[in-house]
Amino acid sequence: MNSFLASLRLQKDDPDFLKSQYKALASQIPILYVLLIINVLAVAITHIGTAPVWLSLYVPIGLSVTCLLRLCWWEIHGRDEVTAERAMTLMRITVVAAAVLTCAFGAWAVALYQYGNAYQQGQIAYFLVVTGISSVFCLMHLPLAAALTTVITFGTMIVTFMFSGNPVFVATATSGAFLVVPFLRVINSYYQNFVRLVRLTEELQKKQAEAQELNLVNSRNALHDQLTGLANRRSFFLSLEERLRAGSDAPPVLGIIDLDGFKPVNDVFGHAAGDLVLKETARRFMALIGDDGVVARLGGDEFGIIFPDDLAVSTIADVAHALCSAVREPFEIPDGSVRVSGSCGIVQLASGDHTAEELYEKADFALYQVKSKHNGGVEFFSPEHETILSQRHMIELELQAGNFADELSLEYQPIIELKTGIVVGYEALARWDSARFGRISPAAFIPAAERTALIGRMTRVLLGQALDALSAMPSRLRLSFNLSARDICDHETAMTLLAMIHRSGVDARRIEFEITETALLSDFATADRVVSLFRAAGVTIALDDFGTGYSSLSHVHRLAFDKLKIDKSFVMNLDRDTRCLNITRSVANLCQNLGIASVAEGVESGEVAEGLRAMGVRLAQGYYFSRPLPLSAAIDYAIERDKFAMTQQPLYA
Template sequence: MLKIMNFLKVPNDNPALTVAQFEAFSKQVPLLYFILLTNMASLAWTHRDVAPAWLVIYLPSVLGIVFISRAIGWIVGRNRTVDAAQAYRKLRSTNRLAAPIAILCVLWSIALLPYGDSYQKAHVAFFMAITVIGVIFCLMHLRSAALVVTVLVNVPFFIVMVASGQPTFIATGINVVLVTFALIAVLLTHYRDFRQLNESRQRLLAQQEELTRQHREMQALSDENLRLANMDSLTLLANRRSFFDVLNRAFARAEEEGRRLSVGVLDLDGFKPVNDMYGHAAGDKVLVEVGRRLSGFARSDITVYRLGGDEFAIIHAGAHRDEDLLALGERVCQAVAASIDIGTSVVQVTTSMGFAVYPDIGTSGQDLYERADYALYTAKRTQRGGIVLFNAAQAKTLSRHREVEEVLMAADIEKEMSLVFQPIVDVATSRCVGFEALARWTSPTLGRVSPGEFIPIAEHSGRIVLITRHLLAMALAEARGWPGETFLSFNLSPHDIATPENVLRIISVVEASGFDPRRINFEITETAVTRDFAQAAKSIELLRHFGSGISLDDFGTGYSSLNHVHKLPLSKIKIDGSFVAQIDSRPASYKIVKSVLAMCEDMGLEAIVEGVETEAELSVLKDMGVEVVQGYHFSRPLEASAAQDLVQAEAGERDRRRVSAD
């Protein structure tokens, strides 16, 4: 019984199915009312002369108005979007209305049956049969209403037909009932298929929605990965990859539209000492704060990037004058130079900056960056903490730099590289106590190239390590002919002490030469130490354990000099010649040299003063207690044979004095 009642109700267990039923049903309801209206009008017309007016005029007119208004209402509203609740209410309303309409139509047709001849009575039977069949088809998407109409029409129709006693009517009643059962079976099958189709559609839509959701999630994940791939995780600025991607696209637009495009590259001066003194965590805080300050300059035409380490970049698109760029650089430098609180202390770093501008120079985004980077290199070399705009002079220098690099990479080091030796002199005796080996390069293509030019290029290209080992072997071969008390001073580059492997190769060269390592003094610049202080300290310790001396060269020209002196196992300090020039007339230089000498005495380190060029300078240094010097006042760098002659002559002179004394 419960199952039968469920068949007669509008289902509401599947909202999507309810909406689908409503959409399909709303298209057929106007046809339902059209069938009822035309069949009723036809039957009323055939009985107009035999039946009362209320049966053939008034009642059909009232029902016709109801049918027409209902049909219009469904036609007007069928294109409106409804939700499941609205669809259910409309279907349930129609289901409730089906019973009274069916009863009225049945009673009306039965009321007409007594009137007229056999043809007119047959028309009544036809009306009831064809109407119920049409209604069933129109109600196939509303199963409950179709079943209600079937029961309420067919049962009275069958009873009336059988009760008439006419064989034709009885056969008609039976025929209609049987056909109706078949139609109901078709209706139930259609409804089941409709439901299954709708459920399949829902599953398909659900799968599509799931695929869409997964696609959105994958797209979101891809976008996030792309964002992270283009973002520096420490400073949250766009990273090097993003910089070159944006730069290449911006350059293409600038080239197409004839606009100016500027690239600024900057790195921090004094950042390495912060890392060395306070640790990498403090260094990270400095980078984060600098990144935050640089972000303040970002706008629609200016983007900021961290390229790596302590190097940052700016892309400035649009029209701007060189003066505006330099002003921007000044503001950036001022912002970076403000004190930074790292928690345990307050530190300060500065920045140097280089700019390059298209279309003044540059044929590609990469080319523009390289020129800005070279402008930065020029700023750090000539005006640390300043701003340099790439110009024609730098373009010429860069062209020369690339030419030298290409030739150097292809050079035959053994044939083209040579050494000269500058005497290191004992002030008291004016005797040469050692030589500093200095590199020389004579290229078949370029001619003689200055060490100040090719050494930085060799360091930049990585070829310096090979050059160092070759020149060291040459220097040791020459030094084997010197008297036993004469030492060799040899310069190492930052690359030579950057790894334990490189230091061990240097030791191997010394061991292979048979030269006493205690007669070697390796010179290391303070710049080499600040690149990686921890590794530099290990390398120096290894060389000291080997027996060699270590000099800190160009002392006073780098950062945190005293800090390095205290922490490193040094044997000598070389006071830079810039402090010696005109020391006889510059009180500041006098005080600096005097302070360094006092420090060396306290720490038990030997001091060598380089760059002595005049007798006046030497006289002042003597009075200050300097013991060892070198410079043009005594000798320019000598060829190997001349150096050999010098030490042999001095040795012979000492022997003669010794014999005379005896």
């Protein structure tokens, strides 16, 4: 009963439901008026000549015209989009109209009942029942109107027939009385089902909207970097491929920018500060490139640029320099401000059929070239770069296809103790004499082996040769062996190398592994664990190319290296550049204070050797002492220097 009474009230607090209720009602009411007009005219026709003209003709015509007008209104305006307030107003009018028209039809039927024979009176009963049932089914979406119509129609029939004195009509009225409650229950049940259907539809629409929103978010995430809001790597390559398909005479101009010095920002100030730098960098780049170009974050601190098509060569260079200059401006973070710099590689080809991957590779190679100079700036991909890149591809193919392991060998460069002039050990340097290309520079094949993931196999082959060489050398000599970033950041490779040392029977203390700061920067946590394993086995560790990285002092402190190797770029300019002299002296003092050895690379004159000794540098190597030698010659060299050192000290030549 409570649910039925509640259904009789319009739900003012649910605008969406009101509009759904009105829309459903508007589709049914025209049918009701058509049925009413047909039934009214049918009754009127059978009573012409039996009842007065005004009752059998004028009244039904008036009722029919009223129904026709209402029918036309609903047909014209019933499908209009309405507000919740308008829907409520129209449904209230419909309730009133239903009550008024039902009373009018009921009164007319009762007035006709006293005329005609039993068949005509039966038709009146049929008219009232059909009108009531039609009203119930057509007004079910508006329970109050349906209930009023049911009560009025059946009430009129029951009262009229109950006092007719005709046993058949009395029985009909009695049956009708028992039908009122079931009809009201049907109205309530139908309405509740309608409510549930609307709620279910709303829920489905809500779920669909949420799914569409989620799809939009996923689509955005699939094509945009969530941190900076820029296009991501996938979107960048899609844009590049789309421009290539456009069929322009020249490929689009592509640039790749890498932030130099970004990792220390993360290490010192935390990732939140690094995120602020990346977001501000993205904003600065977008302000310079504008909407005609594409700025994307390709990953980490690497950004991709597709320059606008209408830029001239000189303008592109100016824009690229402006991008690098924008990066050099201070970045504000909660703890103050930080500075980084930027390097940019650009590929601008006059013509040719190129893929997106090829363009990216060329721009990346130009970036690598400019970063290798340690001074940032902008570099365009050149014909010379094309030659180098082609050679690199050939080397990579040769590494993958050929039996390069049989062509690898080692040469040994002496490491001299400056105070005594004797050889204390050697640095093992890899050599590759390809049957197809001849001798290939380590600067070419070592990076190629790292890119093709063959460096681990190469390291194992060369370490095996180095261990055999140590077995042949005098026991006092040590051997330095270079490990790549992949080697030092792979726990499994480290265990394999230690197992090789153990099987060889060589004293692990005669072995020194050299690692670069690049290896540490790639995965410091793993490198730290691997270094600890090596040191626990007795292997000493040297940091190679010291002074060229970004956080060397931090690494020296945390990893407790046994030796620092001063990069040859400082040593070779020692007698010409005061800054190189000061840096070398500072490193020598640092090593003395830490109680570890310093090794100078690239010594090419006696004056430099003497200067290094005077600074306190303990060890040195370079062409002034000897070029890298085959094993037998290296052993002979050590013996000869030992003999010479006994007769003359200090010895530098």
